[in-house]
Amino acid sequence: MSEPSSSSSAAPHNPPFRADHVGSLLRPPELLHAREDYKAGRIGDAELRAIENDAIRSAIAFQESVGLQSITDGEYRREVFYTDFYCRGLGGVTVAYDPSSIDEDAFFIDRQGHKLPLIVPRVHGRMRWCGPIHVDDFTFIRAATNRTPKITIPSPTIIHFRAGRRNISADVYPDLDLFWDDIVDAFHRELAALHDAGCRYVQIDETTLASLSDERVWEQMRRRGDAGRTMLLKTYPEIMNRAFAGRPTGLHLAMHLCRGNNQSHWSAEGGYDLVADTLFNTLNVDSYFLEYDTERAGSFAPLRLVPRNKTVVLGLISSKFPELESKDAVKRRIDEATKYIALDQLALSPQCGFASTAPGNRVSVEDERAKLALVVEIASEVWG
Numbered sequence: 001m002s003e004p005s006s007s008s009s010a011a012p013h014n015p016p017f018r019a020d021h022v023g024s025l026l027r028p029p030e031l032l033h034a035r036e037d038y039k040a041g042r043i044g045d046a047e048l049r050a051i052e053n054d055a056i057r058s059a060i061a062f063q064e065s066v067g068l069q070s071i072t073d074g075e076y077r078r079e080v081f082y083t084d085f086y087c088r089g090l091g092g093v094t095v096a097y098d099p100s101s102i103d104e105d106a107f108f109i110d111r112q113g114h115k116l117p118l119i120v121p122r123v124h125g126r127m128r129w130c131g132p133i134h135v136d137d138f139t140f141i142r143a144a145t146n147r148t149p150k151i152t153i154p155s156p157t158i159i160h161f162r163a164g165r166r167n168i169s170a171d172v173y174p175d176l177d178l179f180w181d182d183i184v185d186a187f188h189r190e191l192a193a194l195h196d197a198g199c200r201y202v203q204i205d206e207t208t209l210a211s212l213s214d215e216r217v218w219e220q221m222r223r224r225g226d227a228g229r230t231m232l233l234k235t236y237p238e239i240m241n242r243a244f245a246g247r248p249t250g251l252h253l254a255m256h257l258c259r260g261n262n263q264s265h266w267s268a269e270g271g272y273d274l275v276a277d278t279l280f281n282t283l284n285v286d287s288y289f290l291e292y293d294t295e296r297a298g299s300f301a302p303l304r305l306v307p308r309n310k311t312v313v314l315g316l317i318s319s320k321f322p323e324l325e326s327k328d329a330v331k332r333r334i335d336e337a338t339k340y341i342a343l344d345q346l347a348l349s350p351q352c353g354f355a356s357t358a359p360g361n362r363v364s365v366e367d368e369r370a371k372l373a374l375v376v377e378i379a380s381e382v383w384g
Contacts, residue, residue: 011309013311015200019375023150023152024355055074060144072149086158091130108266109266120162125172127186142198154204155204155205157236160176188245200252204253207257207267208236213272241284244284258352259291261353264321291315291351300341314348320361331381
């Protein structure tokens with residue numbers, strides 16, 4: 001495989017690892033049943049926590065068994081990938097499916113054309129960081145593995161992007177500057193708390209920027225009266241950089257981008273071209289996990305803008321579909337990417353998690369294992 005000429009500064013690795021993953025895993029049936037029992041009042045906090053702990057220990061052993069070096073808790077304590085941070089952690093936010101979103105041409109869709117309504121957050125109170133949100137999650141993972149624990153945190157912009165101004169209480173936040181200030185403050189405090197606990201690998205799950213190229217998404221935002229594309233393309237990166245500013249030295253910050261992942265459905269499509277320069281040269285992060293498993297993500301051409309000191313983890317293996325990718329086809333796609341970025345700057349992963357929402361994608365545990373094992377196998381053969 002060919003490589004462009006290198007520069008004096010090298011891309012970071014370990015983390016991210018040559019074979020890595022986004023984080024969420026299929027929930028075992030006993031955990032899903034326990035959560036329903038908890039909602040119905042049949043079990044309490046302690047019993048649910050014990051069941052979660054057992055499931056997470058099994059998830060850690062599963063990741064180790066397929067050869068992964070970065071270890072997550074599978075996001076087993078979460079219903080939706082961002083709810084633990086915002087709803088439980090900061091408070092003032094609730095989420096629910098909004099059936100009317102389908103009528104407004106805003107939805108998740110699968111490859112058969114089936115539609116799911118959007119999950120819409122509603123902000124009804126101040127969002128305040130009152131103490132560590134994911135530190136206990138980190139310490140639990142660290143105690144259960146000798147490999148590198150990774151904590152995933154949702155983007156600073158996800159609530160505004162999914163809620164819109166109409167679902168952010170004007171009584172609580174008459175001025176959106178206060179809304180953003182509360183989120184930025186929470187990120188500063190949480191990243192510092194994680195670092196103090198020993199965490200060195202954090203991944204920001206970012207679904208806004210990659211969706212801003214989709215005209216259907218913009219039509220939805222226009223209808224709800226939100227700022228235009230130019231404004232959000234400026235505002236969202238500014239908020240992210242404010243949230244990540246001053247993070248502790250030695251904390252590797254990765255950013256995962258996708259276009260929605262809910263029960264094998266997605267919510268947007270379009271390449272990285274519109275946001276590539278901002279994404280790679282303005283955002284203050286160390287590496288990127290980029291969705292690239294289907295043509296919905298566009299070409300590799302935007303990778304030409306990635307600076308030499310940053311890593312891109314190519315999401316070439318689908319977590320949405322059960323079919324196992326061809327090893328040779330994946331290698332050819334890696335080779336194609338090296339027309340725009342050095343091989344040493346690349347790594348490999350699935351394009352997203354296997355269960356960004358608790359029900360999970362329409363794949364089996366056997367599919368999940370085979371796909372993660374394929375990532376490890378290809379990475380070993382390509383990078384050694």
